[in-house]
Structures are given as C-alpha cells and as structure tokens.
Amino acid sequence: MNLLSTSINITSSSSRHLLLPPLHSTSFSSSNVATENNNNVAIEGRNLSFWVSTAKQGKTKTLPILNDCSLRIPSGQFWMLLGPNGCGKSTLLKILAGLLNPTRGTVVVKRPKSYVFQNPDHQVVMPTVDADVAFGLGKFNLTRDEVKFRVSKALDAVGMLSYQQRSVQTLSGGQKQRVAIAGALAEACKVLLLDELTTFLDESDQLGVIKAVRNSLDSSGDVTALWVTHRLEELEYADGAVYMEDGRVVMHGDAVGVMNFIKARQAAYIKQINS
Ligand SMILES: Nc1ncnc2c1ncn2[C@@H]1O[C@H](COP(=O)(O)OP(=O)(O)OP(=O)(O)O)[C@@H](O)[C@H]1O
Numbered sequence: 676m677n678l679l680s681t682s683i684n685i686t687s688s689s690s691r692h693l694l695l696p697p698l699h700s701t702s703f704s705s706s707n708v709a710t711e712n713n714n715n716v717a718i719e720g721r722n723l724s725f726w727v728s729t730a731k732q733g734k735t736k737t738l739p740i741l742n743d744c745s746l747r748i749p750s751g752q753f754w755m756l757l758g759p760n761g762c763g764k765s766t767l768l769k770i771l772a773g774l775l776n777p778t779r780g781t782v783v784v785k786r787p788k789s790y791v792f793q794n795p796d797h798q799v800v801m802p803t804v805d806a807d808v809a810f811g812l813g814k815f816n817l818t819r820d821e822v823k824f825r826v827s828k829a830l831d832a833v834g835m836l837s838y839q840q841r842s843v844q845t846l847s848g849g850q851k852q853r854v855a856i857a858g859a860l861a862e863a864c865k866v867l868l869l870d871e872l873t874t875f876l877d878e879s880d881q882l883g884v885i886k887a888v889r890n891s892l893d894s895s896g897d898v899t900a901l902w903v904t905h906r907l908e909e910l911e912y913a914d915g916a917v918y919m920e921d922g923r924v925v926m927h928g929d930a931v932g933v934m935n936f937i938k939a940r941q942a943a944y945i946k947q948i949n950s
Contacts, residue, residue, distance in 0.1 A: 716783075717866050717899035718748040718771060723780035725766055740766050741777070744924045746917045748899060750785070750865075753892050755910055755930070756903045757937065758919035764903045765870055767919070771901065772868045785899070788866035789859035793874055795848040798855035804830070804846070805839040807854055811862045829861035830854075832894050833887035849880025853887045860891055860898065867900040873909070885912045910934045 725741040741763045748754045756764050769775040771782055772790040792798060801807035808826045817825070830836045833853040843851065852872050859867055869888065873881035885902075889912050892898050902913070910916055916933035918926045926936050 715750050716747055717750040717752075717785045718746070718754075718901060719783045720744060720746050720767070720771060720777075721781045723767065723770060723777045723782065725763075725770060725775065726778045740922055741770070742922045744780070744919070744922075746924055746927050748901060748915065748917075750899050751892065751897050752914040753889055753900045753902065753912065755913040755916045756901055756919065757905065757907070757910070757916055757933070758925075760905065762919045763922045764905075764919060768868050768870055768901065768903050785865040787862060787864045788868060789862070789864040790868045791852070791855050791859060791870065791872060793871045795851035795855070795872075795875060799843040799846075799851050802842060802844075803839075804835065804841050804843060804854055807843055808857045808861050811858055815862075825861045826857075829857040829891075832860055832891035833857045834883070834890065835887075847876075847880055849876045849883045852876070852880075852884045856884075856887060856891065860895070865898060867898060869900060869902045871903050871905070873904065873906065881906075881909075885909060888912075907934065907937060 723741055723744040724739065726737050726739050729736050729738050744763075744767055756768065758764055766775065768790070770777050771784055772788065773782075773784075774790065799807050801810050805826050808829055809822050812822050812825060827836060827839070830839060833856050835850065835853050835857060838846070838850065838854075843854065846854065856867065856869075867888070872884050876884065888900050888902065892900055902909070910930045910933065913930040915928060916930050917924055918933050918937055926933055
C-alpha cells in the first residue's frame with residue numbers, strides 16, 4: 676500500500692484561510708456512529724458521496740470520487756484523515772469546509788470553521804506577523820487592546836509570540852503555516868480544517884506545525900482540528916483518525932487502533948506482492 680505523497684497545488688485567493696461566520700449547528704439523528712450528544716461533536720459527515728461528470732468524445736460519464744463516507748469527530752480533539760494518494764481525502768475535507776457540495780449526504784460542522792491551505796506561500800497576506808494575524812479581526816469591531824490581546828494569545832498558542840514584529844517574507848514555510856493557524860485561532864475558530872500542511876515542509880518544520888496545532892488545541896480546550904496527511908508517523912500526535920481507501924471511509928476511531936489497522940493492511944499488501 677502506497678502512502679507516499681503526490682503533492683497537489685490548491686491555488687487560492689489572496690486570503691490565507693477561508694472563514695465562515697458563526698452558525699448554530701443543526702442537530703439530526705444519526706445511526707451508525709451515534710453514541711454521543713451532538714453538542715460534543717464538532718464535525719459530522721453522513722453518507723457523503725461526491726461524483727463529477729466527465730465528457731469524452733461527446734459522451735458524458737459520471738465519475739464517483741467519494742462513496743457513502745461517514746465520520747464523526749468529537750469537539751476539542753485533533754484528528755487525522757489518512758489514506759493513499761487519490762483516495763479522496765482533500766475532496767472530503769473540502770466538502771466538510773463547504774467548498775464543495777456533496778452529491779449525496781449531510782454535513783454538520785461547528786462554526787466558525789477555517790480551511791487552511793496546503794501551500795504556505797498562499798497563507799500570509801500582510802507584511803508583518805502581527806498584522807497578518809490581525810488581518811481577519813477587522814470585521815469584529817474590537818478595540819486596539821482586544822486585537823493586541825487576541826493576536827498575542829494566538830501567536831503564543833502556536834509558539835510564534837517572539838516573531839510578532841517579523842516580516843512574513845523572512846519566515847520559513849512551517850512558520851508561515853503557524854502564523855496562518857494563529858490567524859484562524861485569533862478569529863475564535865471552533866474547527867480547523869488543515870489540508871496536507873506539511874507537504875512542502877522539511878522534517879523539523881513539519882513537526883513544529885503539528886506541535887503547534889496540538890498545543891493550540893490543548894490550550895483552548897474547545898477547538899477541533901482535522902488534519903489531512905499521508906504520513907503514518909503523524910498519527911502519534913492525534914486523538915483519532917479516519918482512514919480512507921478508494922473514495923470510502925474504511926475505518927475511523929482512536930489513533931492507535933487506526934495506526935494498527937493501517938500497519939496490518941500494509942503488511943498484508945507486502946506479503947501479497949512478495950508471494
Ligand atoms: N473535479 C474533478 N474531476 C475529476 N477527477 C477529480 C476531481 N476532483 C478530484 N478528482 C479525482 O478524485 C480522486 C481523489 O482526489 P483527492 O485530491 O481528493 O485525493 P487525495 O486523497 O487528497 O489525494 P492526494 O493524497 O494525492 O492529495 C483523484 O483521483 C482525483 O484525480
């Protein structure tokens with residue numbers, strides 16, 4: 676089983692992340708994954724399918740990308756979405772973010788929610804770190820002191836407080852990602868949807884970004900993050916995980932259980948190709 680990456684580029688607008696305004700989550704009954712009170716659930720997708728139409732030689736064909744995917748992520752937890760290249764991770768994340776509409780199924784995600792892009796160079800929009808983190812706060816009608824407080828608190832959560840005055844152009848890729856995450860935290864996001872943030876980063880930057888997310892969740896208590904990755908080793912930092920293959924959610928649950936499941940799948944695959 677190949678969990679190695681093929682990077683995809685998401686070309687974004689100048690905004691470093693997409694933020695939607697607060698909305699009370701709608702409650703609905705659930706079946707296969709329902710054991711908790713819905714207030715304790717930050718992200719829920721039920722029976723999600725996504726198809727695209729392709730035209731070849733004058734004929735239109737329907738191409739299924741996601742098939743009947745269900746997942747449920749409790750509030751305040753750090754979850755990862757894993758699977759081989761092309762299995763549908765980014766598509767599912769974009770549906771949860773509201774950037775794509777599912778062909779079938781329902782989505783409930785707490786708001787405000789924020790989608791952070793893969794490429795660190797698409798994240799930062801202002802010349803300095805503090806101005807960049809404050810960028811999204813204009814709409815809240817805050818005092819100068821309140822803005823300062825939120826910016827400092829958010830930068831502290833991602834370990835970037837001492838970089839407040841720095842020019843963003845002098846930051847590494849991982850530092851830019853952390854500034855983007857701080858921007859979402861400053862706007863009091865309840866849900867962070869993070870699309871393969873470590874794809875363009877070296878190993879130490881990768882770890883720095885994961886730890887920043889972990890730390891920001893631990894210090895806030897009510898922020899939930901879903902992190903798309905193809906790197907099995909990153910599961911070590913997660914509370915839970917969703918594993919996909921071929922457009923389907925194959926397993927979802929606690930991180931150790933999912934890691935053991937994937938390792939067993941890999942071992943079986945290696946045995947099969949060696950036999
Ligand atoms: N608009 C589209 N038209 C045609 N095919 C699409 C479209 N969007 C996605 N796909 C295909 O759907 C599949 C899933 O894509 P997606 O980017 O969600 O996978 P992924 O698991 O995130 O992949 P990776 O790990 O390589 O980033 C891929 O085969 C992709 O080529």
